[in-house]
Amino acid sequence: MSNLRAERVGDQMKKELGEIISQKLKNPNLGFVTVTDVRVTGDLSQANVYVSVMGHEKDKENSMAALAKSKGFIRTEIGKRIRLRIVPEIFFEIDASVEYGNHIDELLRNLNKND
Numbered sequence: 001m002s003n004l005r006a007e008r009v010g011d012q013m014k015k016e017l018g019e020i021i022s023q024k025l026k027n028p029n030l031g032f033v034t035v036t037d038v039r040v041t042g043d044l045s046q047a048n049v050y051v052s053v054m055g056h057e058k059d060k061e062n063s064m065a066a067l068a069k070s071k072g073f074i075r076t077e078i079g080k081r082i083r084l085r086i087v088p089e090i091f092f093e094i095d096a097s098v099e100y101g102n103h104i105d106e107l108l109r110n111l112n113k114n115d
């Protein structure tokens with residue numbers, strides 16, 4: 001039962017985080033950030049937010065630092081938008097699956113060119 005609730009809260013947080021990051025955060029170091037997934041623990045105390053950041057390594061580092069710095073503001077906004085007794089603590093992580101997919105796609109294109 002709590003797994004279903006954690007999934008619903010994660011889906012709602014993903015939607016709200018996308019809006020908050022794109023519209024509310026005004027940090028110049030924040031690059032093009034996309035929220036790809038949110039996984040909330042069963043007791044709703046922690047949320048791992050997976051983000052995809054476009055750009056070079058320096059851009060990724062700057063964006064992750066900007067997100068870490070804005071964690072309190074983001075948590076407050078989530079609390080205003082989603083009715084929860086306790087807002088989960090947020091941990092941001094880079095989602096490398098998009099880059100990995102692009103790498104595999106490039107390898108396949110190179111194989112086709114060589115044939």
